[in-house]
Amino acid sequence: MSVFNRLVMILxxxxxxxxxxxxxxxxxxxxxxxxxxxxxSDFSSGLKSFITNAxxxxxxxxxxxxxxxxxxxxxxWFIAELKPPTPRRVRMGQGTYVTRDVVAExxxxxxxxxxxxxxxxxxxxxxxxxxAQVDLEATVRRGEDLGPIRSNLRSTxxxxxxxxGLPVSKLNVKLVEADPRQTKTRVQ
Amino acid sequence: MGxxxxxxxxxxxxxxxxxxxxxxxxxxxxxIVVRYxxxxxxxxxxxxxxxxxxxxxxxRKTTVVVEDLEVAEDERL
Numbered sequence: 360m361s362v363f364n365r366l367v368m369i370l371x372x373x374x375x376x377x378x379x380x381x382x383x384x385x386x387x388x389x390x391x392x393x394x395x396x397x398x399x400s401d402f403s404s405g406l407k408s409f410i411t412n413a414x415x416x417x418x419x420x421x422x423x424x425x426x427x428x429x430x431x432x433x434x435x436w437f438i439a440e441l442k443p444p445t446p447r448r449v450r451m452g453q454g455t456y457v458t459r460d461v462v463a464e465x466x467x468x469x470x471x472x473x474x475x476x477x478x479x480x481x482x483x484x485x486x487x488x489x490x491a492q493v494d495l496e497a498t499v500r501r502g503e504d505l506g507p508i509r510s511n512l513r514s515t516x517x518x519x520x521x522x523x524g525l526p527v528s529k530l531n532v533k534l535v536e537a538d539p540r541q542t543k544t545r546v547q
Numbered sequence: 548m549g550x551x552x553x554x555x556x557x558x559x560x561x562x563x564x565x566x567x568x569x570x571x572x573x574x575x576x577x578x579i580v581v582r583y584x585x586x587x588x589x590x591x592x593x594x595x596x597x598x599x600x601x602x603x604x605x606x607r608k609t610t611v612v613v614e615d616l617e618v619a620e621d622e623r624l
Contacts, residue, residue, distance in 0.1 A: 448612060451589070451590040451593060451613075452590050452593070452594055454597050454608070454609055454610050454611065455590055455593035455594055455597060455610070455611045455612075455613075456593075456610065456611070456612045456613070457589065457593075457612070457613040458552075458612065458613065458614050458615075460552075460615075461613060461614065461615060461616055464616070465616065522588070523585060523588055523589055524587075524588025524589045524590040524591065525589060526590070
């Protein structure tokens with residue numbers, strides 16, 4: 360269960376608990392609260408007219424839109440619940456894993472050794488299959504020829520990782536031009 | 548041995564705590580830190596540990612997790 364779904368379930372159960380407490384209080388006339396004081400008849404007549412309108416097909420456009428949005432939200436939630444969670448660690452082989460931090464640190468280290476790269480930012484996603492999906496963003500000086508830098512960076516990172524056996528199934532390299540005065544390293 | 552991000556990789560038995568190993572009823576996790584220079588590629592190191600430990604794991608599913616890579620200190624310094 361994802362964190363979002365867990366939060367929704369916690370809120371739902373908290374709401375049900377509060378409703379249950381109210382129901383007990385009102386049912387047993389505790390603390391001068393009584394079921395007779397609740398506007399149940401108004402609510403039931405409103406619900407009845409809503410159902411009648413729905414059966415007759417005479418709901419307002421706003422109501423139909425809200426119902427359709429609720430149905431879409433429920434469907435999205437259901438699919439999100441069925442989808443298996445993304446693994447936390449990068450799979451190397453059968454029963455062997457490496458943490459995402461290790462992969463990110465190694466890639467960052469080698470990327471910043473590449474000439475013309477002034478800084479880097481690495482995002483590693485683990486997958487169910489062996490190998491990680493890596494999004495590498497490298498900062499370069501403005502006005503540089505980006506093509507050769509990108510290919511050099513890609514080949515250097517891939518070579519370094521394959522030497523160490525760190526599995527990367529997809530490597531996305533993005534170069535960002537920046538002012539050297541605002542980057543981690545000014546000169547390479 | 549690695550200890551996990553929040554020092555969660557440990558097993559408590561009686562008054563003793565063993566860091567780096569998580570023993571469950573059906574699985575066993577071994578958290579390691581690999582030190583440079585690497586004698587072999589990392590997957591091979593992890594696999595050799597898994598092969599060595601698995602027969603002693605009592606049928607538990609054995610997993611090896613590489614938690615960190617660190618540079619060995621130069622003893623001459």
